[in-house]
Structure formats: structure tokens, C-alpha cells
Amino acid sequence: MRIWGKVFGFIIGYMFGRLGGAIFGLWLGHMYDRRQSARAGLGSSSKRQALFFNTTFAVMGHVAKASGQVTEIDIRIANALMDQMRLTGDARADAQAAFREGKESDFDIHACLKTFRLISMGRKELLQMFLEIQIQTALSDAKLDPKEHTILSTIAKELGFSQKQLDELLARWQAEFNFHQQGGAGHQTSVADAYDVLGMKESMSDQDIKRGYRKLMNEHHPDKLVAKGLPPEMMELAKTKAQDIQAAYDRVKSDRGMR
Incomplete structure (x- = not known):
């Protein structure tokens, strides 16, 4: 029986959230131990992956509850994401x-995110x-x-992002939603939305566009993200x-006639 995830989670959670954080950390550690029971070893990468996985869905549940109650649409969205990740x-x-844990009224999102960070x-x-998963x-x-x-805004702040950075990500994701609505790759999509997806401006030079594109692809490279702690189950999201x-x-x- 694995217990070290629970011990580790309890200690770290208590350090950052006292009793509330300790309870969340204990639960998170339990989920980690459960997911690790079928895996060999306790490498730091696999530990980050398990915690990323569980924290993602717990915070998703909390975000879904934000408007007052979790609706059928919220549940469908969560299930659609699980389907996209091919979770079974x-x-x-x-x-x-x-997800259910995150919906609870006593869920301590601050302790949760401090532990995750x-x-x-x-x-x-x-x-x-x-x-970005929470924004999506x-x-x-x-x-x-x-x-x-x-x-x-709370999530962004706890993870070290400014309000300006959050607003920029929100604008890019709204543009990405519009981009998909228009058909995505190979269709008559809006150039303005394409610039917004990239977080760039039409006034930028071709060289700056290329440089920014390479930076974005490097940041969102699925293999690099998995190596840093992204759960393998979420690789499909990174690929998309x-x-x-x-x-x-x-x-x-x-549109620019670039090569």
C-alpha cells in the first residue's frame, strides 16, 4: 500500500494552507498514491504528472461551481475534455x-494552487x-x-501571472474559439483572429512574427511539456x-505572402 503521497501532500499542504491545505494535500496525496499504484517508481516527473492531473480537474470543478451551481453544460464540458484526453x-x-472535490464548498483553492505551484x-x-486549460x-x-x-484571476495570481498576462491569454483563447467556429486550418478563417491566437499584431514585422511563432511552438511542444510534468493523458490537449x-x-x- 502506497502512503508517501498522502504524507507528502499533508505536509506540503499544511505548510501553505494550514488545516485546509493539509486536508486538501492529504486527499491529493491519496489520489497520487492511487494513480501510482499501477506504476513502478516514484520519480519526480511522474509525481508532478499525477498532481497536475488531479489538481487540473479539482480546479475545473471549482471554476464550474463559480457561477453558483454546476450545470449540465459544465458537466458536458468536463466529460468532453475527458473524452478528448481519452480517459477510461x-x-x-x-x-x-x-472534479467533485473541487465543487465542494470547503475546497481551498488558494492552498491547492500554492501546493501545485x-x-x-x-x-x-x-x-x-x-x-490555459482552466481558461479553455x-x-x-x-x-x-x-x-x-x-x-x-485568483488562479493566475497564485501561479505567478499578472492580470495583464491573464487578459492576453483570455483574448487569445477567445480568438481560438472563433478560429474553430470558422473552421480552423484550411478554411476561410479571420486573419484578425489568427493574429490574436498568436498574440501578435498586424503591425509586427515578418521577422518578429516568425520569432514569436517559434517561441510559441517551443512553449507548447507536447513532448517538452510531458517531460516537465504534463500528464501523458493531456498530451492530446497540447497537440491540439x-x-x-x-x-x-x-x-x-x-495573408502576408511570407515564405
Whole structure:
């Protein structure tokens, strides 16, 4: 029987959230031990992956509850994300349990995120991927409730992102939603949305566009993210993001006549 995840989670949670953090850390450690029971070893990378996985769905549940109650749409969105990640069996059960935990009225999101940031060792790309998943969830119904925005601001702050950085990510994800609505790669998509997906401006030079594109692809490279702690189950999300960046860049290149 594995217990070290519980011990580790309890201690770290208590350090950052006292009793509330300790309780959450104990639960998170239990989920980690459960997911690790079928794996050999306790490497730091696999530990980060398990904690990333469980924290993602717990915070998703909390975001879903932000507007007052979890609706059928919220549940469908969560299940759609699980489907996109091809979660089945124990992995899906773990995700559903974490989602339910996040919906509880005593869920301490501050302690949760402080623990997550510590375990992630401040890896910016990993923390940004986490934040983007929460943004994607909040925007999946094509609107952003003011209470959802408040919680996203809390998440961003706890993870070390400024309000300006959050607003920029929100704008990019809104553009990405529009980009998909218009058909995505190979269709008549808006050039303006393509620029917004990339977080760039039409006034930028071709060289700056290329430099920015390479930076984005490096930040969202699925293999690099998994190596830094992204759960393998979430690689499909990273692949989709990378494909959207590529499609937006191709649209901008075509409009500019770039090679």
C-alpha cells in the first residue's frame, strides 16, 4: 500500500494552507498514491504528472461551481475534455473524483494552487498550460461569467501571472474559439483572429512574427511539456494547441505572402 503521497501532500499542504491545505494535500496525496499504484517508481516527473492531473480537474470543478451551481453544460464540458484526453477506467474515475472535490464548498483553492505551484517547481510552461486549460474550460460555452473571471484571476495570481498576462491569454483563447467556429486550418478563417491566437499584431514585422511563432511552438511542444510534468493523458490537449498555433501562423503567412 502506497502512503508517501498522502504524507507528502499533508505536509506540503499544511505548510501553505494550514488545516485546509493539509486536508486538501492529504486527499491529493491519496489520489497520487492511487494513480501510482499501477506504476513502478516514484520519480519526480511522474509525481508532478499525477498532481497536475488531479489538481487540473479539482480546479475545473471549482471554476464550474463559480457561477453558483454546476450545470449540465459544465458537466458536458468536463466529460468532453475527458473524452478528448481519452480517459477510461481508473483514470476517468480519478478525474471525476477530483472534479467533485473541487465543487465542494470547503475546497481551498488558494492552498491547492500554492501546493501545485511548489510541486511544479515554478515551470512557467507547465503553469501556463494549467491556466490555459482552466481558461479553455471557462470559455467552452462561448461566454465568461464575471465570477468565473474572478476565479481565473485568483488562479493566475497564485501561479505567478499578472492580470495583464491573464487578459492576453483570455483574448487569445477567445480568438481560438472563433478560429474553430470558422473552421480552423484550411478554411476561410479571420486573419484578425489568427493574429490574436498568436498574440501578435498586424503591425509586427515578418521577422518578429516568425520569432514569436517559434517561441510559441517551443512553449507548447507536447513532448517538452510531458517531460516537465504534463500528464501523458493531456498530451492530446497540447497537440491540439500546437496545431491551432500552426494553423493561425499559416493563415498569417498566407495573408502576408511570407515564405
